[in-house]
Amino acid sequence: MTKPTQTASHWGVYNVTIDESGKVTGSVPLARDTHPSRLNAGLPELVHSDLRVAKPHVREGYLRSREKSRAQRGSERFVEVTWDDALTLVKQEIRRVTEFGNEAIYGGSYGWASAGRFHHSPSVLKRFLGLNGGYVDKLGNHSFGAAMHIAPYVIGRADIPHINMPWPLIVQHTRLMVLFGGAHLKNTQISSGGTVLHESADWFKKARDAGIEIINISPSRDDVADNVRTSWLPVRPNTDVALMLGLAHTLVSENLHDRNFLDGYCVGFAPFEDYLLGKTSGKPKTADWAAAITGIDADVIRSLARKMAKTRTLIATSWSIQRADHGEQPIWMTIVLAALLGQIGLPGGGFGFGIAATSSAGMPLPANLPRPTLPLGVNRVTNHVPVGRVTDMLLNPGATLDYNGKTITYPDIKLVYSVGGNPFHHNGNLNRFLQAWQHPDTVIVHEPWWGPAAKFADIVLPATTTLERNDIQAAEQSRFFVAMRQVVQPVGQSRNDFDIFAELSARLGFGQAYTEGRDEMMWLRHMYEKARHDAVARNHVLPDFDMFWEAGLYEFPTPETCQPLFGSFRDDPVRNHLPTPSGKIEIYSEKIASFGYDDCPPHPTWIEPAEWLGSTKTARFPIHLLSNQPVTRLHSQHDSSKLSRASKVAGREPIKMNGQDAAARGLKAGDTVRVFNDRGAFISAVDIVDGLREGVAQIATGAWYDPEHPGKADSLEKHGNPNMVTNDKGTSRLAQSPVAQTVLVEIERCLSPPRMSAFDLPDVA
Ligand SMILES: Nc1nc2c(c(=O)[nH]1)N[C@H]1C(S)=C(S)[C@@H](COP(=O)(O)OP(=O)(O)OC[C@H]3O[C@@H](n4cnc5c(=O)[nH]c(N)nc54)[C@H](O)[C@@H]3O)O[C@H]1N2
Ligand SMILES: Nc1nc2c(c(=O)[nH]1)N[C@H]1C(S)=C(S)[C@@H](COP(=O)(O)OP(=O)(O)OC[C@H]3O[C@@H](n4cnc5c(=O)[nH]c(N)nc54)[C@H](O)[C@@H]3O)O[C@H]1N2
Ligand SMILES: [Mo]
Numbered sequence: 001m002t003k004p005t006q007t008a009s010h011w012g013v014y015n016v017t018i019d020e021s022g023k024v025t026g027s028v029p030l031a032r033d034t035h036p037s038r039l040n041a042g043l044p045e046l047v048h049s050d051l052r053v054a055k056p057h058v059r060e061g062y063l064r065s066r067e068k069s070r071a072q073r074g075s076e077r078f079v080e081v082t083w084d085d086a087l088t089l090v091k092q093e094i095r096r097v098t099e100f101g102n103e104a105i106y107g108g109s110y111g112w113a114s115a116g117r118f119h120h121s122p123s124v125l126k127r128f129l130g131l132n133g134g135y136v137d138k139l140g141n142h143s144f145g146a147a148m149h150i151a152p153y154v155i156g157r158a159d160i161p162h163i164n165m166p167w168p169l170i171v172q173h174t175r176l177m178v179l180f181g182g183a184h185l186k187n188t189q190i191s192s193g194g195t196v197l198h199e200s201a202d203w204f205k206k207a208r209d210a211g212i213e214i215i216n217i218s219p220s221r222d223d224v225a226d227n228v229r230t231s232w233l234p235v236r237p238n239t240d241v242a243l244m245l246g247l248a249h250t251l252v253s254e255n256l257h258d259r260n261f262l263d264g265y266c267v268g269f270a271p272f273e274d275y276l277l278g279k280t281s282g283k284p285k286t287a288d289w290a291a292a293i294t295g296i297d298a299d300v301i302r303s304l305a306r307k308m309a310k311t312r313t314l315i316a317t318s319w320s321i322q323r324a325d326h327g328e329q330p331i332w333m334t335i336v337l338a339a340l341l342g343q344i345g346l347p348g349g350g351f352g353f354g355i356a357a358t359s360s361a362g363m364p365l366p367a368n369l370p371r372p373t374l375p376l377g378v379n380r381v382t383n384h385v386p387v388g389r390v391t392d393m394l395l396n397p398g399a400t401l402d403y404n405g406k407t408i409t410y411p412d413i414k415l416v417y418s419v420g421g422n423p424f425h426h427n428g429n430l431n432r433f434l435q436a437w438q439h440p441d442t443v444i445v446h447e448p449w450w451g452p453a454a455k456f457a458d459i460v461l462p463a464t465t466t467l468e469r470n471d472i473q474a475a476e477q478s479r480f481f482v483a484m485r486q487v488v489q490p491v492g493q494s495r496n497d498f499d500i501f502a503e504l505s506a507r508l509g510f511g512q513a514y515t516e517g518r519d520e521m522m523w524l525r526h527m528y529e530k531a532r533h534d535a536v537a538r539n540h541v542l543p544d545f546d547m548f549w550e551a552g553l554y555e556f557p558t559p560e561t562c563q564p565l566f567g568s569f570r571d572d573p574v575r576n577h578l579p580t581p582s583g584k585i586e587i588y589s590e591k592i593a594s595f596g597y598d599d600c601p602p603h604p605t606w607i608e609p610a611e612w613l614g615s616t617k618t619a620r621f622p623i624h625l626l627s628n629q630p631v632t633r634l635h636s637q638h639d640s641s642k643l644s645r646a647s648k649v650a651g652r653e654p655i656k657m658n659g660q661d662a663a664a665r666g667l668k669a670g671d672t673v674r675v676f677n678d679r680g681a682f683i684s685a686v687d688i689v690d691g692l693r694e695g696v697a698q699i700a701t702g703a704w705y706d707p708e709h710p711g712k713a714d715s716l717e718k719h720g721n722p723n724m725v726t727n728d729k730g731t732s733r734l735a736q737s738p739v740a741q742t743v744l745v746e747i748e749r750c751l752s753p754p755r756m757s758a759f760d761l762p763d764v765a
Pocket of ligand 1 (some may be wrong): 110111114142144180419420425427447448449451453463464553558627629636637739740
């Protein structure tokens, strides 16, 4: 056996072993990583998978008639073509479409793709489309879209993943952690752009050992591990704002709130107080009022509020709860609740977002680290679309959309170019999305595997995986630079996304501008040396590229002391004012008031979500469906791996239900079921659990979309993709962000489900 080769991913650093013939045989995690992710095994297992796209392919009907065959997308055979023919086709189509203006090209291309600063497929796509004159880009993201839109008005920051108290200060100073949306450690396997060490579980353990009380507020008990959790409040989904208001009302009515903090560091408490006490609406937001909405006992709410006021409290809110209708509100209200307690800026106090959303949350990090980056270049098209409204855009060219105080006019998209994402994973309401997907003349995708993104494209170009190329991992929230070395030769005829765009650029006449004359290793050297140079100004002395590449890993020193989040603002709110209009925390926002949005009022407000357990819609659809991030995959990536397949029940993505809800429907563990509402239906299999609030079911995202009748709207989905039933409305006119967690369904027995075919190869002529 040859020496193992180091690579890296969103979920860790590991060494890959190969045999004499050059085939991957397995992987060994980095020795220093004490809690390596099981996801490490996925790529080594799948790099030579039968599901690899080995050659360029074009949908058969597309070759006959581009415009007339759009509805056949996903249901027709493919034809293999040579690279030369494929690139000629792509070049001609880009030329043709550009005639309509660059606003006809959607290059927003959402997706996690692979880690690595250079071969990051959405970045290499954007660099390419920018040089071609521009493209319609996306705005915001699926992860924390509502939060990143509301937070700038309230605290002047949009960098949500950085808004956390450093763990050492939590362990030392916090006495009570109130976790809205829990803190499921499965999510800490991963960080966008890469993880090196998995330290979150150890920090939670230290917090418990320090005697910190940790309260899980979630419909699911297991959102905080047994050995970490001290109590569980099984809140109704999407009602956290009401609960926070009930807590706030108790604080204010019992005079437990910090008037000095509200006066010195905040603006707009008075109108909010009027709302809270019912002076404006006639409805005081008492603990009893909150109890009726949330299902949490009023006495429990009152005593929690008193406890929070008495002790050093950290309110940690997950990203999941803002991935819901009016998702701006729980974020804003988290900040306001913490402001009432007056502990913002104190060590271990205040608030934070997503303490277990990724492996990097709360980890002490040296300030201002440089990062090797590939410049994206200029995008001359300024008309962009919020990620949550892509379906709407494709279906309604020329229509307008209110967004964040502005008006967007939807462009008429003729070409969608998508790399490194799975649109049939990230978009909600897939039946409507499918119709939208049939609007553009052409869909071009680069993919390593025959998953849904490839199967529903017109032109599929085979992309390499991380194991087939050299790169550098240097995530924004990491203290490491890591060499990602090529392990095997490109599989089949696959090419690196960068090389595909380099060739297309050359054919379109801007090849030199695209590559700047550099190949892969020259780019890595160039990007690293630029970061090394920038580091000097920030007092870091890095080894040169050759030494780094040889060593494989560079670690920036962890700072010896950490600053509390908003510590300097607390020290001097005048000199270190926040970048909000008032310089202070805005409990009431004049700016938002000026927009006049009834779905995002100027202070935190309880607004009923479109669907929830308190709505009349429960008569037909009595179950609130949550679709959380998966334990055994990254979204839809590696769904065909052994690890992911072992998590399925009867070959389908399982749905968790509590025993009573199952019994009421005559269901037992392992039964196949149909999960449905007016938007769509999917097949799943029942997994009965305790620790799930009644009326709530839960299914992980990421099962490869597998419709019974591909290309037909209203087809049954056979594998367990929750986006068949999710809503594709926006959170509000402010953020227009996705609302995946706002969905009611019914569940019924399905006696003879159609055969699952998600992992079948497409038909090829
Ligand atoms: N119902 C529901 N839906 C959700 C969510 C939810 O909570 N509930 N969560 C949302 C969130 S937070 C997110 S971030 C999104 C994630 O949605 P996506 O980021 O779209 O999901 P992934 O499965 O990570 O898609 C990555 C794709 O890139 C491909 N790929 C990997 N490496 C490469 C490469 O080097 N080159 C190319 N060309 N392709 C590559 C993979 O095969 C895969 O098809 O989903 C959202 N969707
Ligand atoms: N293993 C793994 N880890 C991942 C990912 C992955 O795909 N796999 N994806 C990564 C990405 S892209 C992201 S954005 C983060 C996402 O991080 P999160 O958004 O925090 O993760 P989720 O798993 O979607 O949701 C966490 C929990 O929130 C609870 N919840 C849902 N709705 C509500 C509600 O209305 N109120 C309350 N109180 N609780 C609610 C659910 O019970 C769910 O288990 O995870 C990252 N980590
Ligand atoms: Mo995400």
